[in-house]
Amino acid sequence: MSCAIHARDLRFAYPNGVAGLNGVDLDVAHGERVAVLGPNGAGKTTLMLHLNALLTGTGRLEVAGLRVGEDDVRDLRARVGLVFQDPDDQLFMPTVREDLAFGPLNLGCSRPEVEDRVAQALATVRMTEFADRAPHQLSLGQRRRVAIAAVLAMHPSLLVLDEPSANLDPRTRRELIETLDAVDRTMLIVTHDLPLAARLCERAVLLSAGRVVADAPTHELLRDEELLAAHDLELPEGFDLSLVTPR
Amino acid sequence: MSGGSLHSVGVAGDPASPIHRLDPRAKLIGLAGITVVAVSTPLRAWPAYAACAAALAIVAALARVSPKTLWTRARLVLPLVLFVALFVPFVREGQPVDLGPVTVSQEGLATLATVSAKAILGTLSAVLLGATTSFPDVLHALERLRAPRLLVLIAAFMYRYLFVIADEARRMKAALAARGYAPRHALQAQAIGRVATALFLRTYERGERVHLAMLARGWTQAMPRLDVLSFTRSDALFLTVLATPLLLVRVIA
Numbered sequence: 001m002s003c004a005i006h007a008r009d010l011r012f013a014y015p016n017g018v019a020g021l022n023g024v025d026l027d028v029a030h031g032e033r034v035a036v037l038g039p040n041g042a043g044k045t046t047l048m049l050h051l052n053a054l055l056t057g058t059g060r061l062e063v064a065g066l067r068v069g070e071d072d073v074r075d076l077r078a079r080v081g082l083v084f085q086d087p088d089d090q091l092f093m094p095t096v097r098e099d100l101a102f103g104p105l106n107l108g109c110s111r112p113e114v115e116d117r118v119a120q121a122l123a124t125v126r127m128t129e130f131a132d133r134a135p136h137q138l139s140l141g142q143r144r145r146v147a148i149a150a151v152l153a154m155h156p157s158l159l160v161l162d163e164p165s166a167n168l169d170p171r172t173r174r175e176l177i178e179t180l181d182a183v184d185r186t187m188l189i190v191t192h193d194l195p196l197a198a199r200l201c202e203r204a205v206l207l208s209a210g211r212v213v214a215d216a217p218t219h220e221l222l223r224d225e226e227l228l229a230a231h232d233l234e235l236p237e238g239f240d241l242s243l244v245t246p247r
Numbered sequence: 248m249s250g251g252s253l254h255s256v257g258v259a260g261d262p263a264s265p266i267h268r269l270d271p272r273a274k275l276i277g278l279a280g281i282t283v284v285a286v287s288t289p290l291r292a293w294p295a296y297a298a299c300a301a302a303l304a305i306v307a308a309l310a311r312v313s314p315k316t317l318w319t320r321a322r323l324v325l326p327l328v329l330f331v332a333l334f335v336p337f338v339r340e341g342q343p344v345d346l347g348p349v350t351v352s353q354e355g356l357a358t359l360a361t362v363s364a365k366a367i368l369g370t371l372s373a374v375l376l377g378a379t380t381s382f383p384d385v386l387h388a389l390e391r392l393r394a395p396r397l398l399v400l401i402a403a404f405m406y407r408y409l410f411v412i413a414d415e416a417r418r419m420k421a422a423l424a425a426r427g428y429a430p431r432h433a434l435q436a437q438a439i440g441r442v443a444t445a446l447f448l449r450t451y452e453r454g455e456r457v458h459l460a461m462l463a464r465g466w467t468q469a470m471p472r473l474d475v476l477s478f479t480r481s482d483a484l485f486l487t488v489l490a491t492p493l494l495l496v497r498v499i500a
Contacts, residue, residue, distance in 0.1 A: 089457050
């Protein structure tokens with residue numbers, strides 16, 4: 001059976017010589033939710049861009065049944081949805097509705113189908129009443145939900161999110177977690193937010209200096225304080241992992 | 248850059264008015280047409296200017312856009328437009344008119360009056376278009392009227408990111424002020440230059456990220472459109488009713 005992600009010895013160096021990925025091996029099965037943890041500069045975002053062939057390094061990478069770098073990128077981008085960290089980078093159309101329609105229209109969907117997908121995706125993130133607003137009229141939390149909807153409207157089989165909870169207030173963050181929890185997709189969540197990872201993902205990989213240094217059930221990995229500390233990560237003070245029900 | 252003036256733009260008046268509901272192409276052609284008539288009218292053909300003004304007044308009344316709204320918005324553009332016209336009486340040759348300390352030419356004054364009339368009419372047409380049509384709709388109309396796609400795309404991105412960049416500029420200005428920056432003479436303005444550089448670089452980087460995000464959603468050089476515009480009988484009627492008297496007056500005057 002094909003994997004959602006199958007990476008072997010993935011390497012990538014930026015033009016200035018900085019190594020982004022330094023031999024990443026990773027397998028993600030269909031239906032899994034995996035958190036990608038790691039300090040700043042560990043290569044998390046670089047890895048994410050590889051999943052959509054926006055960067056291409058050396059090594060083997062298969063995503064959603066397609067060989068990255070060989071098969072059609074259009075297919076790949078239809079199957080793998082990336083949610084960028086800053087929703088302002090992702091929402092570039094004048095209104096929310098048009099932004100959500102952007103992906104499906106690029107995929108060549110018919111108009112009624114696009115309308116359907118837009119309505120469905122807006123309902124999933126509970127933003128239906130904001131369809132005709134301009135992105136700059138929304139709060140950060142709302143924009144992030146719209147950015148997720150914009151990707152969901154493409155019906156990807158794999159959803160990749162970059163720091164979905166960054167800069168959100170506690171309540172908006174909780175609502176976002178609930179929204180994501182209701183999405184039934186294979187998910188890769190790149191994050192610093194360890195409690196979010198504990199709540200949403202059954203498995204976590206720790207990326208450091210461009211390689212996977214740990215791969216374990218999330219709760220097990222987060223309990224290893226020494227490992228976390230060695231890679232500049234720590235659970236928030238007073239956070240009790242045992243109170244979070246593992247997925 | 249003041250965020251206030253950015254947020255005071257947008258559709259005004261009664262969104263359900265017959266003017267607001269017209270196809271954006273009809274409004275764009277109609278109001279741009281008024282501008283063209285005003286601009287192409289020769290000096291001293293005052294009836295044509297009056298007809299343009301009347302047409303604008305009727306459109307504004309139908310759309311229930313108040314004179315106050317028109318004035319507040321026109322006020323932002325008009326000084327710039329009129330500034331150029333102000334010099335005409337001084338440089339134009341002709342019969343001298345003594346105005347206390349300065350002497351101007353009579354022809355120059357007449358030119359000033361007509362240039363101002365053209366500028367005011369043109370500005371009001373644009374303001375009225377903006378008050379009755381959302382910016383995305385104007386862009387859509389331009390696209391359908393086969394305006395160069397690249398220009399429409401640039402305008403669309405400018406509109407989308409103006410607010411983001413204005414926000415960034417405001418934050419940087421606040422950060423400067425928070426560290427005690429209060430320039431008293433020109434030499435201290437250096438920091439402003441650095442802010443501008445930083446802003447430019449950030450915008451450039453953002454452009455790259457936006458491009459990646461577009462590619463990630465399957466972008467292939469063309470901007471897809473969800474809504475289809477429909478040019479109906481009322482749009483044709485609007486254009487006919489607007490154009491016929493204006494052109495008549497323009498030809499006769």
